[in-house]
Amino acid sequence: MKTLDLSTPADASRAEPWLDAERYWSGLDAATRHLDAPVGALHLGALRHNAADMLRRAGGKPIRVASKSIRVRAAIDALLALDGYAGVLAYTLTEAIHLVRHGVEDAVVGYPSVDRGALRTLATDPELARKITLMVDSPEQLDVVDAVLAPGSREEIRVCLELDASWKAPVLGHLGVWRSPLHEADEAAVFAQYVERRPGFRLVGVMSYEAQIAGLTNRPKGKPIDGVVNRWMQSQSMPELVERRGRAVEAIRRVVDLEFVNGGGTGSLEATSADPSVTEIAAGSGLFGGHLFDGYAHFTPAPAAAFALDVVRKPAPDRATILGGGWIASGPPAPDRLPMPVWPAGLSYVGREAAGEVQSPMTGRAAVRLGAGDRVWFRHTKSGELSEHLNAFAVVDDGAVVDEVPTYRGEGQVFL
Known part of the structure; x- marks a missing residue:
């Protein structure tokens, strides 16, 4: 197994890329476009x-x-x-x-x-x-x-x-x-x-x-x-x-x-x-930086982990349905336990369906432009739910996939 290197400090001369949503999510999408969904990405x-x-x-x-x-x-x-x-x-x-x-x-x-x-x-x-x-x-x-x-x-x-x-x-x-x-x-x-x-x-x-x-x-x-x-x-x-x-x-x-x-x-x-x-x-x-942690006043982690799913159908001109999506976090059932659609910007769940086990219809201004084969990026809520749905993460650095690391699931391990 290759080992991630977290010891190299980030380049202080450049602004953190995750502060620029268009640059960050577009970059992750371009780097992993050759991979079939579901795609899990870790930004080094x-x-x-x-x-x-x-x-x-x-x-x-x-x-x-x-x-x-x-x-x-x-x-x-x-x-x-x-x-x-x-x-x-x-x-x-x-x-x-x-x-x-x-x-x-x-x-x-x-x-x-x-x-x-x-x-x-x-x-x-x-x-x-x-x-x-x-x-x-x-x-x-x-x-x-x-x-x-x-x-x-x-x-x-x-x-x-x-x-x-x-x-x-x-x-x-x-x-x-x-x-x-x-x-x-x-x-x-x-x-x-x-x-x-x-x-x-x-x-x-x-x-x-x-x-x-x-x-x-x-x-x-x-x-x-x-x-x-x-x-x-x-x-x-x-x-x-x-x-x-x-x-x-x-x-x-x-x-x-x-x-x-x-x-x-x-x-x-x-x-x-x-x-x-x-x-x-x-x-x-805090390492992967799920969106739950956006709600703290005293720190803001970077969205280091994310996943992408494919659009597979258009049930209406203003709707786009992705395959999968119900990667729900633990805790009291509430909207904040759902994955957050982050790219393209301007997507939201359909209230009566939300995030489904095998399909999730999306609405919003970006849904009009999406078609079969397009990709939607999500942030997970808080902790281990990503690794329970993925066999591996693609490690992305400088706009390219530089490594692939297995999850417990990818190693064939289920502990709970």
Whole structure:
């Protein structure tokens, strides 16, 4: 597999090409026109910009690569080759095993695993057990491991305690995501003591993901009131978390020597970096720059990844139907979960159909000019949905395809 090189800085003498929509999208279209749709493209200059800007925003704290937002080994390897990126936050144990077997030295599984086959593989392989850390927040998860192989008949399993980072707001209640049941510092300390007493496990880290800050836009397009409310909520939630997380980490450190304390995400790099209890930050979505991240006030990633589909029919003079399009992002069903048509400019979905699994009618001024065989470019919403629909990305630099890198799907891997 060829490796992307993200170390070369962008040419500072030239304005970022993505600021000129006509130049940028026309250039991607021309560079990839010889490829059959669906076409996935990675713009090398934009990738380099995003990788460097994420490091700037992290303020010197290392970034653990959130692989679920990328799902391209070449891109993960390229990030890990840069100073400032260290380790992977995987989304399943089978994925972590796959990455470690292909050279990754440090993988934390970001979600608990009860995959008995994968746990047996981990527990019987000294190298995997040394390089992979499981996420835990309850005794039952440890019981599953012991049921696969009892302590003494397996490798010691590294584990990371997840601390709930949501905010229990006055009146509004729970704000954030439902993850760990361990919310208070004393709850985390008691569980850390429990893990420390269990044979066959070693507690090495703490993680907490402040989704209400990292994953919630604070300047959503066309929703100024939502932006005001979200910014207020984040200004209240982050100080509460810093204080509570600090107490929890301090209490846990009285029990064990921690190797790392992980927090944050692409949307909170600055705020999480300022938390003195955090030693590293998880982030990944900002590399490809989905359109969800246009809704943040404090950073703007380049649209480094995009995909193109073909027009196949004209059901009416002012309509153009493309083949495919329903590459929907996770989260609450809403229009902002749909891919955004960006080129040619002036396209929109038909309200009653939106983005379809096999066809998506488009309307708007540009639809009048489109005919069978023409191509439409889209930006994905937020994270890994591109790689789940593509076997490979064409890497574009200086107006030409310079490489092709497979996705997990293109490697024949499906992890969730």
